[in-house]
Amino acid sequence: MRYLVPGFLCCAALCAQVVPSSAPSIRPDDKCSLEGIVVNAVTGEPLKKVHLTLRPLGVQNGVPYGTTTDSAGHFLINDVDPGRYNFSASRNGFVGQPYSPQGSTNRNAPLTLSNGQQLKEIVFKLTPQGVISGRILDEDGDPLSGVAVQCMVYSYQGGKRQLMNRNGGSTNDLGEFRLFGGEYKVYAWEDIEPGAQQDPDFVKPHESAGEAVSVKESSHETVQLKVVAAENSAGQRASQ
Numbered sequence: 001m002r003y004l005v006p007g008f009l010c011c012a013a014l015c016a017q018v019v020p021s022s023a024p025s026i027r028p029d030d031k032c033s034l035e036g037i038v039v040n041a042v043t044g045e046p047l048k049k050v051h052l053t054l055r056p057l058g059v060q061n062g063v064p065y066g067t068t069t070d071s072a073g074h075f076l077i078n079d080v081d082p083g084r085y086n087f088s089a090s091r092n093g094f095v096g097q098p099y100s101p102q103g104s105t106n107r108n109a110p111l112t113l114s115n116g117q118q119l120k121e122i123v124f125k126l127t128p129q130g131v132i133s134g135r136i137l138d139e140d141g142d143p144l145s146g147v148a149v150q151c152m153v154y155s156y157q158g159g160k161r162q163l164m165n166r167n168g169g170s171t172n173d174l175g176e177f178r179l180f181g182g183e184y185k186v187y188a189w190e191d192i193e194p195g196a197q198q199d200p201d202f203v204k205p206h207e208s209a210g211e212a213v214s215v216k217e218s219s220h221e222t223v224q225l226k227v228v229a230a231e232n233s234a235g236q237r238a239s240q
Contacts, residue, residue, distance in 0.1 A: 026081055030115040033078035036122025038069050038089055042218050046073025047126060050091040057084040057110055080113060087111045093180075094126040095217055130181025130215035134223045136171050136188055143175025144190070147227060150197050151184035152210065162200035163207065181215025188225040 038050040050069040054077055056062030069075045087099035099122075100109045113119070132151070136144045150168035154161055163185065171177045171188075179186075187210045189197060196202050209228050215221045 030082055031078070032080040032082055032113040032115075032117045032119070033076065034080065034087070034119045034122060035074075035076045036120070036124065037073045038075065038091075038124040038126060039073055040094075041125035041127045046071075047091060047094070048073060050075070050089050050094075050124070050126065052077065052089050052124075053087070054080065054111075055086045055088075056081075057086060059083065082113045082115045082117065085111045085113065089124040089126060091126060094128055097124055097126055099124075127217045130217050131178060131220045132181050132184075132186060132213055132215055132223060133176070133178045133220065134225060136175045136177070136225060136227060143171070143173065144227065145171055145173045145175060147171045147175070147177075148189040148192060148197065149177045149179065149225070150187045150189065151179055151182065151213075152187060152197075152203070153182075153184055157200075160200075163203045163210075164200065165198055168197075181213070181217075181219065181221070183214045184212075185210035186213050186223060186225060187211075188227045190227050190229055192228075 034054065038047045038052075039045060040047055046069075048069050048071045050073070052067050052069070052075050054065040056064065065077050065080055067075050067077050088096060089099075090096040098109070099111055134149075136147050136149075138144050148168060148170050151166050152163045153166050155164045156162075157164070166182070166184065167179060169177055169179055185207075187197070187203075187206070206228050209226050211223050211225055213221060213223055
């Protein structure tokens with residue numbers, strides 16, 4: 001038996017090394033919460049269906065917390081672990097806003113939650129995005145549906161200045177379109193091949209057909225577009 005004791009002790013020591021120690025759990029009293037409201041920065045009206053995201057910083061594979069505002073613009077995120085986070089609010093049709101204690105819409109300040117901290121009366125003020133809208137009609141004054149409307153910007157690729165697509169849509173059955181604003185050249189294409197407007201060489205001969213538009217946040221501009229006719233766009237594509 002005297003020969004078995006040292007082996008037994010060695011095995012026990014090895015097992016003690018490979019069994020991981022459990023990470024300290026967070027007590028219920030240490031959990032945090034955030035509560036507040038989201039409003040329209042222009043009108044002051046509460047905004048429903050706003051997505052609030054609390055994303056942990058410095059945590060590998062950290063899972064973000066989130067919630068959505070109710071009809072009164074109110075939100076509550078509870079049962080949050082203490083730590084450092086990025087906190088932001090977003091909604092379709094509005095410019096997303098990061099959390100800032102000073103209320104700045106441009107400065108993304110990390111949020112540090114200490115043990116048991118309860119943040120209340122947080123206010124997010126979301127600014128409506130600018131809007132470009134219009135209506136496209138044929139020579140007889142009838143609406144043109146399904147016309148591709150594209151917002152494009154100049155950028156440099158391979159040392160060349162060329163127009164690149166940024167966003168777009170198409171006209172409805174009334175010939176109407178509505179796009180988010182910015183500084184663009186806006187084009188209306190009739191019956192072009194899908195994705196053709198992504199090709200700078202295809203767009204280049206039609207640069208003069210675009211309408212220069214500059215629409216800032218919270219503003220709205222109606223534009224009258226010249227449609228690039230099907231035969232022109234198809235002919236240009238076929239010649240390449």
